[in-house]
Amino acid sequence: MENLTFQQISAEILKKSLKSVELTQHIFGRIDKLESKIGAFISLFRERALAKAVDIDRRLAEGAPVGPLAGIPVAIKDNMCTGFGATTCASRILGKFSSPYNAHVVDQLEDADAVIIGKTNMDEFAMGSSCENSALQTTVNPWDINRVPGGSSGGSAAAVAAGLCYAALGSDTGGSIRLPASFCGVVGLKPTYGRVSRYGLVAYGSSLDQIGPISRDVYGAAALLNVIAGHDRRDSTSVDESTAPVKDYVKNLDHPVENLKIGVAQEFFDVEGLDPEVEKAVREALQTYEDMGVALIEVSLPYMKYAIAAYYLIATAEASSNLARYDGVHYGHRTSRPKDYIDVYSSSRAEGFGDEVKRRIMLGTYALSAGYYDAYYLKALKVRNLIRRDFEQAFEKVDCLMCPTAPETAFKLGEKTDDPLKMYLSDIYTIAVNLAGVPGISIPCGLSSGNLPIGLQIITPAFSEAKLLRIARMFEKETEHHLSKPFC
Amino acid sequence: MDVKLIAGLEIHVQLATKSKLFCGCKVGFEDPPNSNVCPVCLGLPGVLPLMNKKAYEYAVRTALALNCQMARFTKWDRKSYYYPDLPKNYQISQYDLPLSHDGYMEIPLEDGTTKKVRIIRAHLEEDAGKNLHEGLDHSRIDLNRTGTPLLEIVTEPDLNSPVECRILAQELQKLVQFLGVSEANMQKGHMRFEPNINLQIIDDDGREYRTPICEVKNLNSFRALERAVAYEEWRQLEEWKHDHDFTLEKMGKQNRGWNDARNETIFQREKEEAHDYRYFPEPDLVPVELDDDWLEKIKAALCELPLAMKQRFIQDYELNDYDAGVLTADRATAEFFDGAVKAGGSAKRAANLVTQFGLKTAHERNCRVNELGVTVEQVAQLAQLVEEGAVSSSAAITIFEKMLTDESDPKAIAEKHNLIQQSDAGALEAIVDEVIAANLQAAEEVKSGGKKAKKARGFLMGQVMQKTKGQANPKIAGELLDGKLKE
């Protein structure tokens, strides 16, 4: 059953040839078998999911209407608030926090009749590139259990790759959807900033955070985006329909983009530490497009090399403020014997946050401090504008940009945990996309000699997700990389 | 020695919106603690603020009335500090691009002149909650107030006496009440003041000194404001007298608190120790770009301001300063009175009717003058009846009282209750003649102009009134009588 595609499974359920309950039970059977190895889920909603499945089957039997994701088992990253279960952000500081409300995307999934099976592991507060910063558990890569799934949405990517769900939601601030998608050999889409409401997404870097789908194939990503995209008045930064109407991302998915022009920048291949096998796979992917008659055009993104530096000032500055609310006063972890009220803050936070979160809070606090603001935060904003302009100029000449999603394949657990700067370089290809606010997708484009997935990143102008998905789908139709499966 | 007080004011005004600045919660602190809260104002994980457009409109209205320059582009900033009543541990405020700047406000001084006080800026921000300290080992936090819209208004240090500070605060209260943007109820803490004060001292040798600028935090009454400034004026001079190094250059700025019971300010901290608030642009809110058409609409709908109205009443309606002040104390009264004059009533008479009866009755009934159930047309007609001499001033009060329950026009009411004065000179002349003929002795006494003349005239007038059942116009009757007795 797990070998059926998203589209096929959806059709089976709607035809009533497969019961939603059966599928849900099957998925939980796989979870029972594999989850102890993978560690993708922080929480599971077995009863709730089965009840939902029963309801969907009943409605289908009665001929009553069902939503577009009827019966599809999906998972959500544990930084999206759910009015059921806990919301942990894989942090100790939230303690047993249970949100009184659903994130916008959770409501959208529920309305679409998706079956939410659980919430997935992540780097604490989405800060990390390997999922190892989770304070709660370890998630491994289904392709090699000694390797990381990538981060921060590592649980979601691993769950999809291991067939523990058909699609999942991740969030992407600097590559947190695309990097784990690349490492786990699945499709991961970061939509344009403002395309999906952030209401209920626990904020990390507010001006960069965006929720997006992770799935086995491009169709699944398109189907999920259909459901979660659109304006939500509760998120002022979500773009209203008159400015950027939501399209049906599934409708013309199989129509190739005519006269497609792909931009390739030399900067993409000058990256230090770019694994030759990754470069080879990406160049082959470009060749595949060329073979379809697509034009490759040389472009340049001269400011991209400053993206990581700018990102680690902007994202951490916002994070230092966003995470100020976790103080032990109103909810979450509180230190047991505070000396005074200042100690409630300092000890609760010292005990509750992990090292990487503390590192970023300190970095961000420093960047915003009087006397440093202009030299760091303000300068980073200027760099951000230059990067944005790099992309705008490139898109005057081409429809999309293509590059590796990550400079390498999944690395070993523990390999980079002692060297944060090395870890930060994993996001070298993805971060600029967040700074520019444009959409980017990672799709599987091959396996390394060590049988590890390699991701191709495709980037298009703001609010052109429909085109982005079609470009990705063109590749998928020509190749079979998305059909490769991990050991399980 | 020459000493000059230099003071500026920072004023927080709570705007009278139904809901909070960034969420849909009701504004109401009197409700049980933590009853007017939601995930947004509780600062729960994942929530986002949504700007209350009404609050923005109120702020713009006030800024326009303060003659401020309106920013076409304005943004929100986060001001970071840790405090239990601030659930997000940052306050959404406006830092370098406030919604308005560079205005002024005219205030009436006690000598009858007005003074222009410059406004540096006015911006919107959210209020914090309230810590309820209960004993030594714990505090409780009430977040009902969290997220309430506040307008912060900052003046230049153009104020030179405690009284001027108080007048500015009172005028601002009147202004925001007039504009309908705030109840500005002092008992409910709708206005809070933070004066910054220092002295410019020129000693007998012509040397100039400036004492340290002290900011007194959180004053919530006009009285406290005036007294805190007066106290600082005294204290700073004393300190300087004691030590001439008590200067801004040497001591810097400081924050002080106000002890109302002891009537003095208390040192809190040097300003240099103040927080680094780490302001940065609020990424969850989009900047506000002012729409010119919308701004024009707000401008067009702006009412006449209290001071301008008062001056118009004095100039155009020839009211005295006191009456004009009473009538412009609140907008409802001012507009009601103005409406009566515009409907054709004599300004002087309408002013008397409104101040002597209308306001008193409204006060008794705990409502506004315009809510008494009497129309401006009725008051205008009544004022005209008095002006024409058709009814006496005292009868007018009686008629006003009847109008509270009787919708008829005042003339009809007057007729129904026999309150019309006899002003027909011909008819009155016959009565005057009759009275003189019947009281020749008294008439003679008046004519002789002796000691008893005044009393005798009063007696004759009384007779006229008696014969007309009190309805004779006393002015006309008196003139007739005087004319007859001169012959």
Ligand SMILES: [Zn+2]
């Ligand atoms: Zn609220």
